[in-house]
Amino acid sequence: MKSRVAILSCNKYVYEDVYDTLKKALSILGGIESFVKPKSRVLLKPNLLMAISPEKAVTTHPQLVKAVVRILKDIDCHIYLGDSPSVWFKVDLQEVFEKCGMRKIAEEEGIELVDFNHPIWKENFPLTKWLEICDCFISLPKFKTHTFTILSGAIKNLFGLISGMYKAELHRRYPKQKDFCKVLVDLYAVVKPHLSLTIVDGIVALQGDGPATEGIPKSTNFILIGADAVAIDSILALITGLNPLHILTTQEAKERRLGIADLKDIEILGDNLLSFIDRDFKLPRTSWVNRVPSPFLDIAKLMMRFYPKIKQLNCLQCGLCTEICPVGAMRIKNKKVVIDYAKCISCFCCQEACLYSAIKIKKSLLAKIIGV
Numbered sequence: 001m002k003s004r005v006a007i008l009s010c011n012k013y014v015y016e017d018v019y020d021t022l023k024k025a026l027s028i029l030g031g032i033e034s035f036v037k038p039k040s041r042v043l044l045k046p047n048l049l050m051a052i053s054p055e056k057a058v059t060t061h062p063q064l065v066k067a068v069v070r071i072l073k074d075i076d077c078h079i080y081l082g083d084s085p086s087v088w089f090k091v092d093l094q095e096v097f098e099k100c101g102m103r104k105i106a107e108e109e110g111i112e113l114v115d116f117n118h119p120i121w122k123e124n125f126p127l128t129k130w131l132e133i134c135d136c137f138i139s140l141p142k143f144k145t146h147t148f149t150i151l152s153g154a155i156k157n158l159f160g161l162i163s164g165m166y167k168a169e170l171h172r173r174y175p176k177q178k179d180f181c182k183v184l185v186d187l188y189a190v191v192k193p194h195l196s197l198t199i200v201d202g203i204v205a206l207q208g209d210g211p212a213t214e215g216i217p218k219s220t221n222f223i224l225i226g227a228d229a230v231a232i233d234s235i236l237a238l239i240t241g242l243n244p245l246h247i248l249t250t251q252e253a254k255e256r257r258l259g260i261a262d263l264k265d266i267e268i269l270g271d272n273l274l275s276f277i278d279r280d281f282k283l284p285r286t287s288w289v290n291r292v293p294s295p296f297l298d299i300a301k302l303m304m305r306f307y308p309k310i311k312q313l314n315c316l317q318c319g320l321c322t323e324i325c326p327v328g329a330m331r332i333k334n335k336k337v338v339i340d341y342a343k344c345i346s347c348f349c350c351q352e353a354c355l356y357s358a359i360k361i362k363k364s365l366l367a368k369i370i371g372v
Contacts, residue, residue: 054101
């Protein structure tokens with residue numbers, strides 16, 4: 001049985017344009033009531049990585065959220081919106097809501113902003129209690145690159161359902177990309193029964209060394225929706241010019257039969273997918289590792305590595321990176337952030353947390369020579 005997704009062109013964050021595009025995309029798939037029953041309690045989970053303006057393309061844009069809210073209000077739903085930003089514990093969630101534009105939307109539309117504290121354990125994860133309180137859950141990821149998982153899309157957005165510092169603990173326990181991506185798929189398997197719909201903000205994406213301030217905004221001009229997160233992530237990979245199975249979460253989810261990854265088994269409705277494929281889309285510099293043939297991969301990993309490096313001129317010594325590091329590899333010394341590379345596991349949580357674009361990727365010598 002094929003998975004069905006809808007992709008439609010949308011060129012700017014003008015509310016009327018976003019609303020009309022989303023309404024049309026949902027209509028193609030049978031309407032919002034094919035996914036959400038009227039009068040339901042609905043949890044919306046955008047990507048709210050940090051307290052930053054939506055124009056930076058790091059977070060889900062508020063105009064997309066507003067359009068989703070209006071469509072749900074048309075069927076008399078009670079709407080909650082929340083996230084557990086990044087992986088550190090000192091984040092001011094109210095500031096995140098304010099800077100990302102969610103506070104304004106909530107006040108204008110009369111929806112409830114919620115935090116993900118006081119979790120409940122579901123299998124091996126401390127997940128927000130709002131998954132149980134609400135009748136259904138809609139994920140609103142931002143289309144972004146990610147230095148550790150290559151892409152941040154439908155499956156990766158679910159990581160924000162985990163409360164507080166446990167996200168950092170998972171990075172500490174699973175420092176290898178393949179193992180960490182398996183954990184993300186474990187999470188998807190737990191959350192999947194609650195997940196009614198994924199709506200991707202692909203109007204302006206983040207390319208390069210995302211998912212935060214080191215990434216580069218890029219107009220990609222689409223909204224992508226569907227119920228199958230694996231199919232959604234497969235389409236996002238194709239848009240960047242990647243084989244979907246080069247994304248380890250997609251590969252793992254396909255092997256577990258949690259969704260459809262093969263293009264021939266995905267019914268793509270709306271506009272022509274070929275019009276969105278961008279061969280010039282800049283992937284993270286770390287993405288080479290997923291494209292190396294597996295017989296050579298272990299050798300290549302030993303010889304070519306990537307590390308975080310502090311751009312001291314940008315650094316304000318705010319201390320977020322030192323607090324977030326899951327293995328304690330960073331500290332402030334003589335008014336500078338220093339990294340103990342013997343401890344560093346290259347998870348790039350520090351780069352993900354940095355508000356000031358002060359952490360870049362450092363290549364090993366061989367990686368520089370080869371030009372990856």
